[in-house]
Amino acid sequence: MQQSPVVMTDSFSNLSLAEPLARAVAEMGYETMTPIQAQAIPVVLTGRDVMGAAQTGTGKTAAFSLPLLQRLLKHENSSTSPARHPVRALVLLPTRELADQVAQQVKLYAKYTNLRSAVVFGGMDMKPQTLELKRGVEVLVATPGRLLDHIEAKNAVLGQVEYVVLDEADRMLDIGFLPDLQRILSYLPKQRTTLLFSATFSPEIKRLANSYLKDPVTIEVARPNETASTVEQHFYSVTDDDKRRALKQIVRQRGITQAFVFVNSKLGCARLARSLEREGLKTTALHGDKSQDERLKALAAFKAGEVDLLVATDVAARGLDIKDVPAVFNFDVPFNAEDYVHRIGRTGRAGASGLAVTFVSGSDGRLVADLEKLLKKKVDLEAIEYEDDRPRGRINDGRRAWREAGELGDPRDALDAPRPREREREREARPSRPAAAPRDPFFDQPYQAPATEQPPAWEQGAKPAPSRVSANIKSKRKVPALFKAQ
Numbered sequence: 001m002q003q004s005p006v007v008m009t010d011s012f013s014n015l016s017l018a019e020p021l022a023r024a025v026a027e028m029g030y031e032t033m034t035p036i037q038a039q040a041i042p043v044v045l046t047g048r049d050v051m052g053a054a055q056t057g058t059g060k061t062a063a064f065s066l067p068l069l070q071r072l073l074k075h076e077n078s079s080t081s082p083a084r085h086p087v088r089a090l091v092l093l094p095t096r097e098l099a100d101q102v103a104q105q106v107k108l109y110a111k112y113t114n115l116r117s118a119v120v121f122g123g124m125d126m127k128p129q130t131l132e133l134k135r136g137v138e139v140l141v142a143t144p145g146r147l148l149d150h151i152e153a154k155n156a157v158l159g160q161v162e163y164v165v166l167d168e169a170d171r172m173l174d175i176g177f178l179p180d181l182q183r184i185l186s187y188l189p190k191q192r193t194t195l196l197f198s199a200t201f202s203p204e205i206k207r208l209a210n211s212y213l214k215d216p217v218t219i220e221v222a223r224p225n226e227t228a229s230t231v232e233q234h235f236y237s238v239t240d241d242d243k244r245r246a247l248k249q250i251v252r253q254r255g256i257t258q259a260f261v262f263v264n265s266k267l268g269c270a271r272l273a274r275s276l277e278r279e280g281l282k283t284t285a286l287h288g289d290k291s292q293d294e295r296l297k298a299l300a301a302f303k304a305g306e307v308d309l310l311v312a313t314d315v316a317a318r319g320l321d322i323k324d325v326p327a328v329f330n331f332d333v334p335f336n337a338e339d340y341v342h343r344i345g346r347t348g349r350a351g352a353s354g355l356a357v358t359f360v361s362g363s364d365g366r367l368v369a370d371l372e373k374l375l376k377k378k379v380d381l382e383a384i385e386y387e388d389d390r391p392r393g394r395i396n397d398g399r400r401a402w403r404e405a406g407e408l409g410d411p412r413d414a415l416d417a418p419r420p421r422e423r424e425r426e427r428e429a430r431p432s433r434p435a436a437a438p439r440d441p442f443f444d445q446p447y448q449a450p451a452t453e454q455p456p457a458w459e460q461g462a463k464p465a466p467s468r469v470s471a472n473i474k475s476k477r478k479v480p481a482l483f484k485a486q
Contacts, residue, residue, distance in 0.1 A: 010038050018073050020112035021066060028108060031043075034059035035221040041067050044195065049216035051209050052197045058221065058349075061105045062194050064165050065090075069110055071163070072138055076114050083140040085116050085136030086160040092144055094171040094185065096121040096292055097299060102167070104140040115139060120156075122146045123292030130155045144172065144180035151187060158187045169198040170205055174336070175380075178208075185212055200338055231348035233356045235368075243359045244275060246384050247329055250357060251281075258302070259327040260346045261311045264335055272331060273311040286312040314339050323349065330358035333367040337374040 012022075036054040043050055044067035054060055068089050077084040091106075093099045103119030110117060117139035118132045125148065133140075133155045140147075140156065150156040164185070166172065172181060194213050198205050201220075204465070209216060217320045238246050251259065261276075263269045266287040273285035284298045284307045302310045303322055314334065328347045334340050340358075347354030359366055362382055372379050 015041060015066075016383065017066065018070055018113075019099055020073070021069055021109060024109050024111050026067070030062070031424045034063075035392055036060055036219065037063045038479060039219045040064065043217050043219065044068065045070060046194075047071070047193055047282070049193060049213040050195045050197075051201075051213060051216040051218045052195070053199070053201055053218075053220040054197070057247065060111070060167065060197050061102050064167070064197065065102075065106050065109055067161050068139070069113070069115060073113060074117055075298065082134060084134030085138055087137060087140045087156065087158055088160060089139045089163040090161050090184075090188070091139070091141045091165040091167060092147070092172070092181070093141065093167050094143065094175060094177065096123055096143060097286075097295060098168065099141050099143050100296065104137055106141060110139070112195070117141065120146045120150055121292070122149075123295075125460065126150070126153075126155075127344065144177045144184060147268065148180055151184070158184075161188045161192060163193045163195070164188060165195045165197070166208075167197045169196050169341075170202055170206065170338070173202075173204050173208070178204075181208075197217070199342060213440055230352060231344055231354045231356050233344065233358075235358045235360055235379050235381050237357050238361060238384060240361050242360075242386075244272070244279075245386065246359060247276075247331065247357075248279065248281070249384070250329075251327075251385060254327070256327045256355070257308065258305070258325055260325060260343070261309050261329045261331050262334070262343050263313060264332040266313055268332070269311050269313050273309075276309055276311070282306070282308040283311060284309075286310055288313065312420050314343070321419065322346070325349075325354070327355040330356070333358060333360055333364045333371070335367065337367070337370040340371055340374070 010033050012025050012033060015022075017025065036052060036058045040050060040052055040060075040063040044064060050064075052060070052063070054063075065168055072088055075088075079085075091099075091102060093102060099119055099121045103117060106117045116135070116137045118129070118137040119141040120133070121143040122145055126146075129146075129150065130153070132267075135152060142150075147156065151158070166181070172178075194215060194216075196205070196209055196216070236246060239296045247261065250256070261272065263272055266289050269285050269287040270289070273283045276283040286295055286298045290298070298307070298310065299322075301307045314336075325347050328338070328344050330343060334343060344354075344356035347356060360379075368379055
């Protein structure tokens with residue numbers, strides 16, 4: 001692998017982009033290139049394979065999209081025939097949201113050209129995607145699983161692909177896409193340009209690069225696993241029960257208008273979002289159990305400023321380009337230490353400042369140790385001082401509290417019982433009970449047997465009364481079946 005030379009050009013106006021692309025870039029307000037763009041675009045324009053490492057939020061989409069579109073314009077075709085618009089560039093991504101986002105960016109870059117683009121991902125009806133593919137597209141953005149569905153249905157033919165991009169390659173390997181990637185790459189021509197972008201260069205990524213890239217140029221604009229220097233990071237030691245309280249206080253104290261809140265599970269994501277919504281914060285959830293339409297609507301609402309907090313699992317931690325998000329909260333310490341880098345990469349993008357807050361509970365010791373090993377520095381836990389005490393619980397709110405507890409965790413936590421000192425104050429404040437009436441002395445005397453006690457009648461020689469059965473026999477009455485011998 002060759003190391004990329006340092007490129008001094010840092011302005012888009014200095015690139016020799018075709019006029020349609022240059023016009024689109026200017027309309028989007030692009031002026032100065034990010035480091036990954038400045039180093040990758042000139043190399044991709046030469047047709048070389050690239051292995052690029054850059055943290056999220058550094059402009060990787062433009063780094064590979066613009067040079068690919070530039071090269072595709074050499075054979076641009078204005079014909080309406082689908083045969084004149086075969087798939088020539090394929091971009092593979094790990095998640096639906098990221099695929100949709102990259103596809104939107106590609107459309108904006110190519111808006112003044114005759115190049116067609118499309119996106120296919122799971123969770124949506126295949127019919128509209130099939131119709132779009134049948135009309136012909138030069139740039140196809142896809143997730144691996146849904147692309148294989150279209151290949152098997154013969155909706156997508158990849159025999160003329162000239163460029164393939166594996167974006168967020170480490171994430172695709174993490175979630176088990178390697179077999180799918182190998183199948184897809186087997187459908188592509190051997191003579192092609194391959195671009196691989198990843199936030200980290202793990203041994204698995206290097207093996208993938210050695211198998212499918214030819215003498216790639218390596219571009220690294222940051223040390224592996226390095227977090228952005230513009231992000232202010234804090235780690236607070238809190239109990240699980242106090243996490244919501246701490247989050248609300250920090251949001252209020254810092255005047256945070258929007259933030260990502262990351263949790264480790266889909267169920268925890270849904271519960272936390274409902275809880276914060278009930279407490280007056282405009283919140284929505286983004287996790288794998290949401291339908292694709294719900295997920296896209298949640299992202300659109302967050303981008304439009306209609307939602308304050310986007311509570312999400314790691315499905316949203318990679319590559320979502322939402323500008324000016326001032327803060328990220330790790331409600332849960334991520335199970336995978338590398339996901340910490342990707343999560344906090346949602347803020348402090350493109351040189352802007354950001355805040356990253358992580359809540360650490362007593363059971364997170366191993367996860368914090370993994371994080372320290374990855375970041376190669378000690379994590380300093382801070383204590384958080386709460387501005388007010390917890391609100392007192394009310395007995396008549398018990399039914400509501402237990403119902404909420406079913407969504408938030410341990411039912412005993414939802415009742416929020418007063419503390420011992422508060423209970424003592426409540427007892428002191430209660431009106432005293434009226435004094436009890438004096439007891440009757442009779443009930444305090446010991447028991448004494450009567451002076452003369454007659455023995456029972458049977459001890460005095462009296463014959464016991466005949467039973468009903470014997471009486472019936474003597475009177476020759478019919479004995480009920482109940483008393484017949486069994």
